[in-house]
Amino acid sequence: MTYISAQFNLEHKVAIITGSSKGIGKAIAKGLAQNGAQVVISSRNQEACDAVVKEFTDEGLKAIGIACHIGDEQQRQNLIAQTVEAFGRIDILVNNAAINPTYGPIENVDPSIFDKIMDINVKAPWALSNLVLPHLQKHKNGSIINIASVEALTPGFGLGIYSTSKAAILMLTKNQAKEWGQHGIKVNAICPGLIKTKFSAALWQNEKMLNKLEKTIPSGRMGMPEEMVGLACLLASDAGNYMTGGVYTADGGYMIAG
Template sequence: MSIKNQFNLENKVVIITGSSKGIGKAIAKGLAENGAQVVISSRSQEACDEVVKEFTKEGLKAVGIACHIGKEEQRKNLIDKTIEAFGRIDVLVNNAAINPVFGPIEDVDPAIFDKIMDVNVKAPWSLSNLVLPYLQANKKGRIINIASVEALTPGMGLGIYSTSKAAILMLTKNQAKEWGSHGITANAICPGLIKTKFSAALWQNEKMLSKLERSIPSGRMGMPEEIVGLACLLASDAGNYMTGGVYTADGGYMIAG
């Protein structure tokens, strides 16, 4: 098979959580441009519909299904509605996450700790388990977990978020190990500083941004579209032999010392 064909995602059904904006939306668009039928999902149905409208205008295949990933019944509904719409699931991109707090780890309210773990760790675990039977039925499947460079090295003020993303790396490795015999791969992508609403507190502070950019070999923050190539590789046949991996797209942040 030619390398071009290996990246072809025609007839593949992909769920991307948190895909009404930012990295999730960019990944959804990239996968759709490669032929995938994408499920746009976020808490707001209206936001999902906006993205679907935008994609379909460009000739891309997309449906919108609202889902608050912190709620089990909504997670189940997302999977059920996807099967109703397409009859199959091939790829799950666990992208949605929260970070409602910035500050020392000892100051984090236990309720906020639980909320971060529920959304950033429990939800991807649960959604992956819910799609597992469909991936097993295909004897093939892809799970792509969006983590963060914060999972690999401690930053200031993001301790509990970092902890949740570090848990995602081990979840990914266990999924790869336990589900490989079903033809399923699981990989994690660790973005660095990417210009999204999610990271606005960092890049809107000019002093902080300037300091960060000076420390990154590429000398700049990344854009959501710069995560897409990795996602396309891991979702497609081109990434068949890649599983249990942790891949950074960070402008060299991890080697900056």
Template sequence: MSNIKQQFKLEGKVAIITGSSKGIGKAIARGLAENGATVVISSRDQDACDTVVAEFETAGLKAIGIACHIGKEDQRQNLVKQTVTQLGGIDILVNNAAINPVFGPLEDAGEAIFDKIMEVNLKAPWMLSNRVLASMRERGGGSIINIASVEALTPGMGLGLYSTSKAALLMLTKNQAKEWGKHGIRSNAVCPGLIKTKFSAALWQNEKILQKIEKTLPSGRMGMPEEMEGLVCLLASDAGAYMTGGVYTADGGYMIAG
């Protein structure tokens, strides 16, 4: 076994990160690229992808941008096909893109909202993972990292359908790990707590809610997107070679807060 610094290195690896034009996805993409991977920046807007790619290239990092609405099958197919064509294959998939269009009681959400949440937060990671399977098998293995949420582990208020979609994502992760281990493919889930992103702005921009949350957290503060990088780099690399089917929190102690 090589030394620990070598094990974290990702030179020659290709990583797709969905929803990576901003927030947690962008931070994760940067972390993987800084460790040597060539990253595929992907979000619905090609211009937004290109902006991040230019920023990364200026920093000496390897990146390409491929727009993809992960809720659409033809675009998922194109993302995988283009990545394989341009970069030769796929070693790492980070299913990060997600939506939460509603905040409120379960009974107030319409059926269309339910379908939309499940389409993007659960069906898309399942389908996209299936799509990268062939390339990972060909390359002798790979790492799938599904970004879930502490909401998958304990119910909050007003996020019922989002929580349900993320809880299902954890079981998908475990099934991927169990079924695809024979191909050298590992699958793990990361559950961030409250992280300062546009996605969670409704929570942290409300001073009263933020103070209430931070008061209960052992860390005493919300997290930053960059604080998700280390865990994902571990799970993506040989340093995490024996880690599969796991669910890992990065939540400032939210899950133990009273």
């Protein structure tokens, strides 16, 4: 094994990826597993988790599925406990699960929806990271990757509260990196642009809107979930050990389009 491949090698590492039954979460989970990690597939639905686990294990990858509604404290605790019971350790946490149940002006958002977005998109990653912290401290070489969005970096239209929640994730990332660096833990954020997932279907299924959006992206197209994998593998592995507190865009150049 060359020095470079050894740096990216995740054998004997255990990774939890929330919201990983589909989309970006599933793609990242597969990438980590292909680099040797034992991965925990997690989403609200156990059957959806099991289907992904079967797909992965059929390919010779190491994976288990643990259903978890990340907005529920008991289920968060169960996710961590079952992971440790199965694998004996936790090395990597990818906070990917998020929601956006509303589209429109910020003044029209119902307060209950605001609370729900903040609970899932901000409080849950904070709480899960806190639960994982003691396990990452043990080996002095842990990684937390928070999946944010380019919406955290520049205001769009109709996604104001979602954008606000993702901006909060960036500051959470920086504070976690600053406070937990002493424990050998690195924390970084990835800001995807427009990626072809079920989550963003309302944007790319509208051909007129998609064409308009793609004209604003230097690469001229939307991204695919698999195009988030390389960056995630870098940040999860020893190759990224001196990278912490960073905010990394993977957006086809959207943020420089002006």
